[in-house]
Amino acid sequence: MADGNKKAAAERSWRITGALILDPFTGREGQGTVWVEAGRVVERPSGAFPEETVEASGLWLIPRLTDIHVHFRSPGQEWKEDLRSGSMAAAAGGFTVVATMPNTDPVVDIPALVAWQRLEAERLGLVRVWPIGAISVGLQGKALADLWAMQEAGAVGFSDDGRPVADSRLMRAALSYSRSLTGPIIQHAEDPGLFAGASMHEGSVSHRMGIPGAPAEAESVMVWRDVQLAALTGGRLHIAHLSAPGSLEALAWAKRRGLQVTAEATPHHLLLTDEAVAEWGYDAVTKVNPPLRPAAMREALVEAVREGLVEVIASDHAPHHADEKGRPYTEAPFGISGLETSLGAVLTALVHGGLLSPLEAMRRMTAFPHRLLGQAYPGLVPGAPADLTLVDPFHEWTVDPGRFYSKGKNTPLAGARLRGRAVATMVDGCWVMREGEVIDPCADN
Amino acid sequence: MEDFLGIAELGTKTLQDLLDTAESMAEVLTRRVKKVPTLRGRSVANVFFEPSTRTRNAFELAAKYLSADVVNFTGGGSSLEKGETVWDTVRTLEALGVDAVVVRHRTSGVPEAMARQLDIPVINAGDGEHEHPTQALLDLLTVRQRFGHIAGLTVAIVGDVLHSRVARSDLYGFSALGARVILAGPPSLVPEDLAEPPVRVTWSLEEALAEADVIQVLRIQRERQQEGYIPSLQEYRARWGITRERLAQAKPHALILHPGPQNRGVEIDSDVVDGSQSAILRQVQNGVAVRMAVLYRLLGGEPE
Ligand SMILES: [Zn+2]
Numbered sequence: 001m002a003d004g005n006k007k008a009a010a011e012r013s014w015r016i017t018g019a020l021i022l023d024p025f026t027g028r029e030g031q032g033t034v035w036v037e038a039g040r041v042v043e044r045p046s047g048a049f050p051e052e053t054v055e056a057s058g059l060w061l062i063p064r065l066t067d068i069h070v071h072f073r074s075p076g077q078e079w080k081e082d083l084r085s086g087s088m089a090a091a092a093g094g095f096t097v098v099a100t101m102p103n104t105d106p107v108v109d110i111p112a113l114v115a116w117q118r119l120e121a122e123r124l125g126l127v128r129v130w131p132i133g134a135i136s137v138g139l140q141g142k143a144l145a146d147l148w149a150m151q152e153a154g155a156v157g158f159s160d161d162g163r164p165v166a167d168s169r170l171m172r173a174a175l176s177y178s179r180s181l182t183g184p185i186i187q188h189a190e191d192p193g194l195f196a197g198a199s200m201h202e203g204s205v206s207h208r209m210g211i212p213g214a215p216a217e218a219e220s221v222m223v224w225r226d227v228q229l230a231a232l233t234g235g236r237l238h239i240a241h242l243s244a245p246g247s248l249e250a251l252a253w254a255k256r257r258g259l260q261v262t263a264e265a266t267p268h269h270l271l272l273t274d275e276a277v278a279e280w281g282y283d284a285v286t287k288v289n290p291p292l293r294p295a296a297m298r299e300a301l302v303e304a305v306r307e308g309l310v311e312v313i314a315s316d317h318a319p320h321h322a323d324e325k326g327r328p329y330t331e332a333p334f335g336i337s338g339l340e341t342s343l344g345a346v347l348t349a350l351v352h353g354g355l356l357s358p359l360e361a362m363r364r365m366t367a368f369p370h371r372l373l374g375q376a377y378p379g380l381v382p383g384a385p386a387d388l389t390l391v392d393p394f395h396e397w398t399v400d401p402g403r404f405y406s407k408g409k410n411t412p413l414a415g416a417r418l419r420g421r422a423v424a425t426m427v428d429g430c431w432v433m434r435e436g437e438v439i440d441p442c443a444d445n
Numbered sequence: 446m447e448d449f450l451g452i453a454e455l456g457t458k459t460l461q462d463l464l465d466t467a468e469s470m471a472e473v474l475t476r477r478v479k480k481v482p483t484l485r486g487r488s489v490a491n492v493f494f495e496p497s498t499r500t501r502n503a504f505e506l507a508a509k510y511l512s513a514d515v516v517n518f519t520g521g522g523s524s525l526e527k528g529e530t531v532w533d534t535v536r537t538l539e540a541l542g543v544d545a546v547v548v549r550h551r552t553s554g555v556p557e558a559m560a561r562q563l564d565i566p567v568i569n570a571g572d573g574e575h576e577h578p579t580q581a582l583l584d585l586l587t588v589r590q591r592f593g594h595i596a597g598l599t600v601a602i603v604g605d606v607l608h609s610r611v612a613r614s615d616l617y618g619f620s621a622l623g624a625r626v627i628l629a630g631p632p633s634l635v636p637e638d639l640a641e642p643p644v645r646v647t648w649s650l651e652e653a654l655a656e657a658d659v660i661q662v663l664r665i666q667r668e669r670q671q672e673g674y675i676p677s678l679q680e681y682r683a684r685w686g687i688t689r690e691r692l693a694q695a696k697p698h699a700l701i702l703h704p705g706p707q708n709r710g711v712e713i714d715s716d717v718v719d720g721s722q723s724a725i726l727r728q729v730q731n732g733v734a735v736r737m738a739v740l741y742r743l744l745g746g747e748p749e
Contacts, residue, residue, distance in 0.1 A: 204638060209554065210553040210573050210575030210610060211553050211554070281554070281557055282553065282558050323530070326530070326532070328550065328555045328558070329553060330552045330553070331552060
């Protein structure tokens with residue numbers, strides 16, 4: 001049924017005109033028209049299909065908006081999120097591609113589960129779901145999972161996210177083995193001893209509130225170890241949700257040496273500080289790992305994203321049930337539901353803040369994520385899959401989690417004013433979201 | 446004042462008023478018949494998710510001396526073990542018609558989060574490592590009774606300040622009323638960035654004792670050793686324990702406080718606990734008076 005509808009829709013042709021095309025894959029930047037036919041970008045329509053025009057003046061048109069760090073909780077924790085609600089949240093947020101973390105129940109550590117996630121997402125027909133497989137069997141940090149077999153089944157990278165690979169010997173093995181793979185080893189860097197018992201960043205706010213904190217070094221000591229192991233092995237290391245100044249120094253060190261090391265920053269670390277924990281008064285919506293940092297650290301991270309040291313922005317979309325997030329602060333789980341605010345937060349903090357040009361900002365959410373995952377996309381050229389997003393960069397709106405498609409309503413951006421949001425999302429030549437409404441499953445539009 | 450959640454958010458005036466009220470309550474407690482009818486017909490729930498005989502008894506006696514009815518609710522053996530959340534528990538009590546809840550919880554911020562959900566007053570009886578405001582009140586009252594004032598005094602808070610809700614509440618209370626506060630203890634438990642000037646941090650007990658008019662000795666939890674914060678308890682005692690010899694280096698009038706229960710022979714020696722400079726028993730007596738003052742203020746009974 002979904003497939004049939006999707007096919008019917010994809011056979012239609014579209015002319016999208018008047019938009020400012022920002023294509024970081026080709027570097028194209030300028031007003032123009034994009035033709036789409038049978039799911040692909042075409043030079044000119046063949047004329048065999050009825051053509052419909054979408055007037056997009058004042059909007060940006062961006063190909064392949066990508067979020068390489070999301071938690072869709074399926075299999076096993078569908079009360080938090082599932083592939084359908086997560087995909088809808090992605091489409092609503094303007095994303096055409098998401099990479100899903102494997103810390104589900106059971107853990108995605110075998111090819112069959114990778115293939116299942118891929119197939120299930122295709123059946124839903126909303127956005128592209130690229131599974132990330134576990135580094136270690138069961139996320140236990142002991143034995144390597146079958147990384148190549150998972151890659152063959154469709155995994156784009158490997159991570160024990162939610163947990164660090166703490167054992168240096170195993171991390172060395174993973175990085176070394178990654179030389180024979182296309183995807184990177186994605187590390188959630190957190191020294192277990194230094195972070196033990198913590199619920200937030202250790203500093204004046206944690207001291208005042210009496211919430212156990214961990215220093216930024218809980219992250220950066222592991223990043224330093226990992227870049228050294230990347231040097232030792234020549235492996236491909238990607239640092240997830242980087243937030244600590246010491247991690248930035250380690251990353252700069254690695255890049256100076258020409259190592260294959262990349263990193264991502266989240267919109268919440270770019271926008272918020274640990275003062276948000278006090279402002280929300282012990283409401284666990286601010287509880288996230290790594291924790292929100294003080295202003296000086298936030299500014300250093302923004303600067304690193306601006307100059308391209310940190311080349312990717314990813315949401316770390318981590319939805320939880322309200323009952324879980326409603327627990328007392330130290331007992332509540334970590335995580336922020338981020339897919340539906342990510343683009344608005346980035347535009348507000350970086351583009352409207354005058355720090356990054358629109359093209360450069362979008363590069364960090366399109367071409368760079370593709371490159372680090374070893375995934376090819378040619379940009380908006382004839383023959384390319386028609387995956388694109390229309391963005392109203394000046395639309396001002398107030399974040400209302402009650403209207404999220406995600407099951408996770410947990411965000412400290414609730415009530416915040418953001419400037420800029422996606423207004424339409426197209427995947428494979430069919431609209432999966434228009435005017436903020438997710439079209440499910442791509443039927444009759 | 447709708448709730449009593451922490452000293453940090455109280456104005457100086459409110460703090461003074463509470464101490465004045467507590468003073469008159471302390472006077473009531475010296476009478477042979479201590480019971481006054483002030484809160485007759487009102488009911489108070491003591492909800493202790495973390496065990497504390499001392500604080501709970503003080504709240505219970507305080508409520509009873511004011512003629513309020515008391516219902517005690519403790520974490521163990523309750524509906525909490527049947528999957529009910531802490532919020533369900535207090536909302537149920539509110540629905541049952543209780544007029545105020547006194548809450549103790551091991552997690553910082555639970556009383557504040559409860560106060561947002563309830564229409565009735567919430568009294569913080571100690572939350573995690575955040576605040577223990579009635580303890581600070583009784584410390585302030587004890588010091589004021591002894592010196593006649595608080596402004597101008599130097600108060601040393603000694604020990605595991607990092608994990609101590611008592612230390613936080615004392616710090617805010619004594620600072621608000623014009624005392625100088627010195628935090629003293631091992632660097633791992635009294636990190637430099639724990640407080641901002643004019644509060645001073647020192648790792649030298651001698652330095653703190655030399656200046657102190659009041660010495661608040663914090664309880665050291667045995668877990669701190671396993672957690673790597675300190676070497677052995679013997680070494681802790683040797684460097685930061687309050688012994689008779691150490692006390693001899695302090696000002697002769699220096700007053701010793703301890704929130705209890707004491708680890709005698711670790712952070713404080715028996716002859717100091719029971720010695721002439723100790724106000725520890727007075728603290729316990731004042732514990733009832735300050736809780737009467739808080740209940741009186743929140744439940745707004747007419748003065749007798
Ligand atoms: Zn993570």
